[in-house]
Amino acid sequence: MSETESPQRRIGVYICHCGGNISDYVDVERVREAISADPDVVVGKTTLFACADGTQHEMIDDIHAEGLDGLVVASCSPKLHTTTFRGVSTRADLNPYAYTQVNIREQDSWAHTDDHEGATQKAIALVQAGIAKTRLSLPLEPLRVETVPATMVVGGGITGLRTAIGLADIGIAVTIVEREAEVGGWVGRLGPMFPHNASGRDQISQLMAEIARRPTITVLTNAELVGKTGSFGNYTAKVKLRTETTEELRQFQVGTFVIATGADVYSPEVGELGYGIDGVVTIHEFGALVDAAQGSGSLTWQGRKVRSVAYVYCVGNRQVGGNEYCSKFCCAATVHASIKVADLDPSIRQFHLHRDVRAYGKYELMYTESRERGSVYMRYPDDALPSIEQMPDKRLAVTVTDALTSQDEITLPVDLVVLVTGMVPRDNDDLTTLLKLPTGDDGFYNEIHPKLRPVETVVDGVLIAGACQGPKPATEAVSGGLAAVTQSAGILKKGFAELDPLVATVTESLCTGCGDCLTTCPYDAISSYVCDEGQKASIAAASCKGCGGCVPVCPEDAIDLLGYTSAQMMAAIDGLSVKEPVA
Amino acid sequence: MSDHGGTGEPMPRILVFSTNNISDPGIDLAGSRHLHYPATVSVLAVPCSSGIKPAWILHALETGQDGVFIASDGEECAYLPDCAERTASIVTQAQALMAEKGLEPQRLKMAAVCSVCAEPFANYMREFAAALNELGPRPVPVG
Ligand SMILES: Cc1cc2nc3c(=O)[nH]c(=O)nc-3n(C[C@H](O)[C@H](O)[C@H](O)COP(=O)(O)OP(=O)(O)OC[C@H]3O[C@@H](n4cnc5c(N)ncnc54)[C@H](O)[C@@H]3O)c2cc1C
Ligand code: SF4
Ligand code: SF4
Ligand code: SF4
Numbered sequence: 001m002s003e004t005e006s007p008q009r010r011i012g013v014y015i016c017h018c019g020g021n022i023s024d025y026v027d028v029e030r031v032r033e034a035i036s037a038d039p040d041v042v043v044g045k046t047t048l049f050a051c052a053d054g055t056q057h058e059m060i061d062d063i064h065a066e067g068l069d070g071l072v073v074a075s076c077s078p079k080l081h082t083t084t085f086r087g088v089s090t091r092a093d094l095n096p097y098a099y100t101q102v103n104i105r106e107q108d109s110w111a112h113t114d115d116h117e118g119a120t121q122k123a124i125a126l127v128q129a130g131i132a133k134t135r136l137s138l139p140l141e142p143l144r145v146e147t148v149p150a151t152m153v154v155g156g157g158i159t160g161l162r163t164a165i166g167l168a169d170i171g172i173a174v175t176i177v178e179r180e181a182e183v184g185g186w187v188g189r190l191g192p193m194f195p196h197n198a199s200g201r202d203q204i205s206q207l208m209a210e211i212a213r214r215p216t217i218t219v220l221t222n223a224e225l226v227g228k229t230g231s232f233g234n235y236t237a238k239v240k241l242r243t244e245t246t247e248e249l250r251q252f253q254v255g256t257f258v259i260a261t262g263a264d265v266y267s268p269e270v271g272e273l274g275y276g277i278d279g280v281v282t283i284h285e286f287g288a289l290v291d292a293a294q295g296s297g298s299l300t301w302q303g304r305k306v307r308s309v310a311y312v313y314c315v316g317n318r319q320v321g322g323n324e325y326c327s328k329f330c331c332a333a334t335v336h337a338s339i340k341v342a343d344l345d346p347s348i349r350q351f352h353l354h355r356d357v358r359a360y361g362k363y364e365l366m367y368t369e370s371r372e373r374g375s376v377y378m379r380y381p382d383d384a385l386p387s388i389e390q391m392p393d394k395r396l397a398v399t400v401t402d403a404l405t406s407q408d409e410i411t412l413p414v415d416l417v418v419l420v421t422g423m424v425p426r427d428n429d430d431l432t433t434l435l436k437l438p439t440g441d442d443g444f445y446n447e448i449h450p451k452l453r454p455v456e457t458v459v460d461g462v463l464i465a466g467a468c469q470g471p472k473p474a475t476e477a478v479s480g481g482l483a484a485v486t487q488s489a490g491i492l493k494k495g496f497a498e499l500d501p502l503v504a505t506v507t508e509s510l511c512t513g514c515g516d517c518l519t520t521c522p523y524d525a526i527s528s529y530v531c532d533e534g535q536k537a538s539i540a541a542a543s544c545k546g547c548g549g550c551v552p553v554c555p556e557d558a559i560d561l562l563g564y565t566s567a568q569m570m571a572a573i574d575g576l577s578v579k580e581p582v583a
Numbered sequence: 584m585s586d587h588g589g590t591g592e593p594m595p596r597i598l599v600f601s602t603n604n605i606s607d608p609g610i611d612l613a614g615s616r617h618l619h620y621p622a623t624v625s626v627l628a629v630p631c632s633s634g635i636k637p638a639w640i641l642h643a644l645e646t647g648q649d650g651v652f653i654a655s656d657g658e659e660c661a662y663l664p665d666c667a668e669r670t671a672s673i674v675t676q677a678q679a680l681m682a683e684k685g686l687e688p689q690r691l692k693m694a695a696v697c698s699v700c701a702e703p704f705a706n707y708m709r710e711f712a713a714a715l716n717e718l719g720p721r722p723v724p725v726g
Contacts, residue, residue: 548634
């Protein structure tokens, strides 16, 4: 803009040194001088750390003292501090959408450590563009949408069932959607589990008894979520219910989803570590055998008494180039199984061939007990897996190197070999696509942040919990479910939700009703209405995701995306081109 | 063209349109790793590359930018399943507008830049700057 134009706004601009991260390469004082020439810039300051508490207070004081109506902070990436400075604005009664973050660190000083002059000129241009965006910013209020106090829990394993009870107890209605004919997931198929030996089946029955006492929980089995429409806090979920002969579609209004679809267990290839040979079983198959033996009092395989067992750990896990993760539950489950075997018959010889035993936390006590009761633990080298062969007498020969004692191979004759198989992501492509769930390289669902937002996903109102996020023991799976209860409550208990108002709008006077935009929005946010002047388009703010995809479609330039209006973008482009004024 | 840069070579000015959630983090990462590219490259972020108006591209080329680069989401766009086609159509429309003004179509480039595409982004910028240098100064006077 030219110097003669009269001031329109009262903008405060803060240029950050970021210690020296910015000011070592960008002459921040020159940036301040250059932008202070703008008649709308009332406060122009450099600061050592813009995000520091003291600076935030100073900004609030300046906003009040100078009556500022716009804020520009030139510091790091908007990903880091947009919320911080929107908060500063709100605390100072300044519209948070009159604030613009300018990235002069990641996209300037750090990228041009070799060109101080270039980096300084670029900073001036970027700050000018930011000022231009703030200058043309409109005061916006967060969108308020009513929320439905109901949650759909997808997956009726231990995580989903416990989550449902937690939700019902704080007044949120729940629909559990379970794909199989029975609820319970893996735990529902297990006998005595670690820790405490409580039976998995009994724990599921207990949860189902609790659910039966809560009329606000509906359990649907043979059911699948097949559709989701609507917007944040108020979705319509379509569920397909199957019986042997019929298929029925039902709709539910829900505010949030908790995805608790669990994981699968790794199934070894035939031939992998002898799998397929009679007597080579997975930990899951072995667990069932041990539980069945509790009644008869002796462990048998094909009618013969089992005298010795070798466990091979980490099958399908911790493999370079394969499933690189550790499944966390399988060491403890195996150590626990060996104690159950010792309970049955202390004379059975047990060899644990591991890659190091991850019986962490309190599970360490089980490991100690297992060793005290005769189990022998041997570490096999990462690059030399044990080999398993059938001997002429049908017993099995396990050949292994004990990495901790000698380099020589030893061969153990045993009756049973147990492959300690971990977890793999469950095949759930339809659900993943329907909900646009983000998946990590390992195939499990991804949370936004492992520590700070451990059960939220980037999809609004869709939470994840339990083994669908990654392999884990049931204790940890249930904790995640209860975290999802809290997050659902946080969204739903207020009765309304606030959404970012950066959505598309139609300027009625410009719209000629041509209809070009009507089919461009995949979220069905655009509809038409008839007024005195004829047909017009309108955009439902609560359904609009703010992508801007409809903006270039309109031949009349009638659609604008708030926060990125044409006027703002054109002015920002001008800001980039304005040369540094000669002092 | 800008005359600084230390190498004596003229540095073309490039405007990059990035996307808030995918390509902008990729460009951030290039900086975090101190991968150098010309300082005459500036970035404006938008939510999705499908929302860029051809008129903005033309305006940039008429106000001092030598080239415009759209760092799109490719197949990763979380908003629009047909994002790549929509952005491609914006490029076609913009190139038509540019042709009317006598601007070469090579001044507009598009490529997908993912959230960890630091190295590819820095390379794109160096290559685009070199290509623009080859092309010479803009045929239209700068206002
Ligand atoms: C052999 C074995 C032994 C174990 N022993 C122990 C132990 O002793 N102690 C311990 O703490 N942990 C143990 N674990 C781990 C424990 O089983 C898991 O932590 C637990 O099952 C995780 O519960 P979940 O509800 O998250 O997942 P799951 O148990 O996998 O349940 C998920 C449910 O979601 C359903 N589902 C999946 N996809 C869909 C869909 N698209 N729509 C609707 N429904 C769907 C599934 O049918 C299933 O019912 C063991 C695991 C195994 C395999
Ligand atoms: S928990 Fe499972 S994957 Fe992890 S070390 Fe133990 S056996 Fe291997
Ligand atoms: S901005 Fe995107 S989500 Fe909003 S109405 Fe336009 S196309 Fe639909
Ligand atoms: S494309 Fe533009 S002019 Fe046509 S109906 Fe939509 S908003 Fe109105």
